[in-house]
Every structure is written in structure tokens, then in C-alpha cells.
Amino acid sequence: MPTRLELMVDEHEIRRARTLWAFARDLGEYDTMRDCFHPDATVAVSWFAGPFLEFWEATKKLRGNLKPTERSKHWIGNYRCEVNGDRAVMETDVLLFARDEIEGKLFDYTAWMRFHDRAEKRQGVWRIAKWVAIYDKDRFDPVVPGSVPASFFAGVDFSGGHDAVAFMKLRQAKLGRKMPPNLTLGNSKAEADLKAEGARWLAEPAPQRKAS
């Protein structure tokens, strides 16, 4: 394949892994979801940090507990992708739309995020090897306007550099979930470090990497 076409196909396939993950995640197609990641992949998101396979098991449990009124949609927006041989770094705009039922009321939770993905092509197949979600801002709106008293939001905390996940914190606390410390927030030093590390990883001349 000519180089430009090769690059286009690589980017297309890396992008495909991310979008496939999103559809599979929201529809509960667990085998498809697992197939988007390498078995040794790692994950860092708002409610989990660790090995992908543990995340996969935890996702199944989480989704199994959904009430009939609840649903989620990971809306995958635009992306940029840098490919170097059989490695790639992709950054994707993601909106999470989650409908939650809390204390008998319905809410629409919206998170503005970016996914930092490091993808690797192994045996000819691109899969994600490392995924870190970067959080920019979020909202939590009652589905029925005016149906929730202002006191519900009394605990929202915009201090301490965690304003980007202020409503995530409120929601996870009310749902009884723990959040891992050290989330990567937009425009933070953590984001800059993550990207610098990603760039180094992408440029690494690894001897085992075949020049195809």
C-alpha cells in the first residue's frame, strides 16, 4: 500500500477500535468491548484505575445494576491521531450522556472529556494499550426542570482544583461509588505530563518494533 493510504487505513482502524468500544459499552456487548483492548491494557477513568480486564469485569457489574430508567451513551466526537509504525497516540473528544435515577429523581449527567489512547498494532491488529480519560467539565440537570430542590446540589464543590468533575463527585457519592484519586483534569500539569510521556513513548525506537 502506498504510504498515505497506509496511514489513512491505520488511523481508520485505530478510530474504529475506540468507536466500537463505545457502542459495545453502551449496548452491553462485552466480548466486542474486550476485543478493542490488548489483554495487558490499562485504564484510568473517573470510577476506576487499573488493569483493563478488571475494568471490563467491573463494567459488566456496573451495567448489570442499571435501573430500567437509566442509560448511558458515550458520544464519540472528533479526534486526532499520530501514528509511528505500530504505535499511535489518539486524542478523542467524548461526551458522556448518562441518565441516572437518584433518590427517586431522574437526572441527565453530561461530562465533557477527552480520551488519551495509546494504541498498538500487534499481529496486524490495532487495539488500545493504555487509556486515560481527561476531564474538562460536567453538568447534572434534572430531567424534569424544577423537579429537584436546590438543596440537592448543596454539596457541589468547585474548589480544590476538582471543579472539572464537581458533579461527577456529587453523583458518585450519591450512588455510593468511590472515585480514584489523581484524575487527569483538563489543562492541568497532569495532562501536560501525560502528553509528554505519550510523545516519548510514540517516538521510542523499540528494537522489537518491525519496520513494516
Added chain:
Amino acid sequence: MADDARALRALDEIDICKVRLNWAYARDKGDWEVLRACFHPDATACLSWYNGPAEGFVEGSKRMLRAGKDHAGAHAFGSHRIKLNGDRAIMESDVQYFLRDRVQGLMTDANMQMLFYDQMERRDGVWRIWRWTAVYNADRVDPVVPMSEPPGFYDDVEFDKEKNGIAMMRARGAKTGRPMSDWIVVAGTDKERAARAQGERWLNDIPSPLEG
């Protein structure tokens, strides 16, 4: 050879996606010949206000645009996934419909979050939609001016299991004299499962080229 197959698959996916994106612009801006060309002559469409031959959907859309309804309606497309099998494909797309209209005198923004389930066929080298099923995931209706809704405006919204994906649309339809039809496919219901099972059977029911 293997790389050529990867490139051909990527090109097919890009062609298939193009049909849906053309559809969106043509539908929202009233480009009726382009809209018609997105469908095969024997195509069908199943969505909130219409269920039947695609030609009827085109005619209905024309009438609605002429009548000034949906004047501020727009379909926004997110990502998609495609399953290919020769000249057949299933494409699932994330779609949001944004509609500004007046409900009992109140200016509202309606937002419908949907998944378009498209069965596409390539005939004479051209991909077009053969069967389109809109699956309704969740919806909102917000007053354009915050807190401008009259008391009781949301009292008739019902969130029971079969209807909660279109709860706001139902209430809005009742207020504007356009009740919801019972054919509507709501996410997570038996109707969605039946549509998907039918699609999978169709996708895999192709005589082998050797028997051709």
C-alpha cells in the same frame, strides 16, 4: 493482499457513512433529490412519525418543511460502527435531533437522543439505505428561557419502562395534537432486540459467491 483488504474495507465504511451524512444535510435543508438518492427504491423507514416506504418519508419531510414545522430542526451525527458482509452492511449511528418549537405557546428546545440502525446494500456499485430503523434512547424538552414553563407543564410526563426513552416526546405530542404511534422502537425494549435480530439474520443470509 491482506493490506488491500484492509484498505477496501476502510473505503467501504467511508462510502457507507457518506450516505447517512448526506441524508442529514438533505433532510434538514430540504434537498429532496439528494435525500431520495440515499435510499434504494424499495427502502423502508421506521421512525417516530412515519413507518413505511422511504418515498413516503421524503414526501412527509417535504410537507413538514413547507408547513414551517421543524424550521429549526437539525440532526447532529456522532460516531458510528459498521458491520460489513460483501454487498450488505449494518451501520449504527449516534444521532441527536435538536428541535426548537412552540408547545402551547412556550418556546422549547427538544433534544432526542437516538441510534439509527441502517441496513445498507450495494447495488450496481452504489451503497444506499434499504431499511432504516430509528431507535429512541432518551429525550429532553427544556424551556428556551430557563424557568419560563407554566406550573404543571411537565405533569403528564410518564417514565415507565417501555416509554421512558420517548417520555418527553410523548408529552409534547399530546400537547400539540400529535400522539405517538405504537410502532416506535425504544432502546432496551423487545422491539429493539427484534429489529437487531432481524438485521443480523439479513446480514448473514447471503448465498456464497461460489453458488452464485
